[in-house]
Structures are given as structure tokens and as C-alpha cells.
Amino acid sequence: MTTSPHIVSDLMTHTPVAVGSQASYKEIVQLLNRWKVSALPVLAGEGRVIGVVSEADLLPKEARRPDEGAAPANAPTDAAKAGAVRAEDLMSSPAITVHADAPLAEAARIMARRRVKRLPVVDGGGLLEGIISRGDLLKVFLRSDEDIGAEAAAVLAGLPGTVGLEARVVDGVVTLGGALPDRTMVPLVARAVRAIAGVVDIRLDLRHP
Numbered sequence: 001m002t003t004s005p006h007i008v009s010d011l012m013t014h015t016p017v018a019v020g021s022q023a024s025y026k027e028i029v030q031l032l033n034r035w036k037v038s039a040l041p042v043l044a045g046e047g048r049v050i051g052v053v054s055e056a057d058l059l060p061k062e063a064r065r066p067d068e069g070a071a072p073a074n075a076p077t078d079a080a081k082a083g084a085v086r087a088e089d090l091m092s093s094p095a096i097t098v099h100a101d102a103p104l105a106e107a108a109r110i111m112a113r114r115r116v117k118r119l120p121v122v123d124g125g126g127l128l129e130g131i132i133s134r135g136d137l138l139k140v141f142l143r144s145d146e147d148i149g150a151e152a153a154a155v156l157a158g159l160p161g162t163v164g165l166e167a168r169v170v171d172g173v174v175t176l177g178g179a180l181p182d183r184t185m186v187p188l189v190a191r192a193v194r195a196i197a198g199v200v201d202i203r204l205d206l207r208h209p
Contacts, residue, residue, distance in 0.1 A: 004151055004197040005140055008107050009100035012121050012130035018043050021050065021088035025061065028053055028087060037133075041120040042091045047127045049120045051091030057081055058090065097122045100129050104197070108137050143198035145169040151196050159192060161185055165206075167193065172200035179207045 005011050017031055018041040031040060032055065039054035064082040084090045098107050098119045107119060111134060118133040152167035152174055164179035174193055180186065186206065194202050 004143075004147075006104065006197065007100070008098055008102045008104065008121055008132050009130070011104065011136045011139055012100065012132040013136070014130045016041065016120070016128065016131035018047075018128060019053065019087050020044070021086070021091075023087040025058065025085045025090065028090070029058065032058075038117050041095065041128055041131065042087045042093075043128060049095045049097060049122050049126055049128050051088075051093035052095045052116075052120065053087050053091040054117075057092055095120055097126075098132065099123070104137060104140065107132055111137075140197040141172060141200065143172075145172065148172065148174065148196060148198050152193050152199075155192050155196065156189070159185070159189060162189060165189070172198055173203060174199055174201070175203040175205055177205040179209050181209055183208050 017035045017037065019028055019031065021042055021044050023042075028040065032038065039052050041049050042051040042053055044050045058081075060078040060082040061084075063078070081090055096110065096114050096116055096119060098110060098121055100121050100123070110119060111117070118131055120128055121130040121132055123129050146169075149167055149169040152169065156162045156165050156167060161182050162180065162185070164181075165176055166178050168175045168177065174196075176189065176193065180189070186204070190202055190204065193199065
């Protein structure tokens, strides 16, 4: 059975591309294009993350170009970024980050809540350790049904009163079948299996003798 990824360090890129605060606009664009990423951490000193520069931070410069019928930029922030040429003036700061030992679900919640596509991973001092993206988080769903089923069986074996249960997995959907005498165990069992990395959904086909 393949070890299930549970925390950010299990899936993050350990050698992320980053730029210094004095990186030029053109250098940033070139790096985004070369590495096929949408954003870069901006570093200061020995590698402390001070911000993130993304495609969205770079677009105001293009939007400033004269265009018949185009409306002028409304946001002062966009106007400032349209005239910026260095990472320190282009970046969004402070950076939205996550720690390497954070659960994957926490990273997913931060991305959804803050509407960002990737998060710099930092240590306790704010130094860059890696980066995790939406695509990285989705990799958990590449686990085979066999792997998920084996882990589900191990999880059920560790719960009291689940001897009569079995887990069948098809396309990541786990169906829990068999006898479960104690109905109050249903939420606990379902929550424990749903926490397995790669589980798409859960179906219950239980008997309560």
C-alpha cells in the first residue's frame, strides 16, 4: 500500500522558483513563462517570503495601454502596479502562506477562501521551504482504488465494532457495506474513511442487526 499523503510537505514542490525583491518586470514574465507557473514568491534576505507576484499583478501594465473605448483603471492599486517595474512594487503583500506540517485540507481551504492558485510553504521564521499548488492537491485523487481500499480496510480495523464492515472502491468512491450493530458509529466510521487521501465520496450500504 502506498503511503497516503496527509500534510503539505507530502505534496509540495521542494525546490520552487522564486525571485528577489529587485527582480525586473521582464525577468518575472520570463520566469513565469519558462516554468509554466502563474505566480512566484518574492524573497528578501536569506530567503524570507515577503510577497507573491502573480500574473494578476502584472496585467495592469498591459491594461494601461491606450485602447479606444477602454475605460480608465479605477483601482489606485492597479494604477500603481501599472507603473511598477520591480517585484517589490508589483507583488501582493503580505504573502498568503502555509506551513509544511499543515494538513492538506487546510491548504485547500486557504486557497479557496483567499482565491489563490498556489501557496508558498514557509518555516517558523518565514523562510521559503517549498510551494504547493491546486494541481498538487489534486494529485491525491490519482491514487489507485486498490490503495484506497487497502487503507480503508486498515482504518476500519482500528475502529471498535466494525468487524463486519468492508470497503469497496470504484473510481475513488468508497461504498461501506456489511453489518454495523451500533448505529451511533456511522458518523465516526464515515468521517474516518472520508479523511483518507484520494476518497472522492462515500456511499453507505449498512445493516443494523
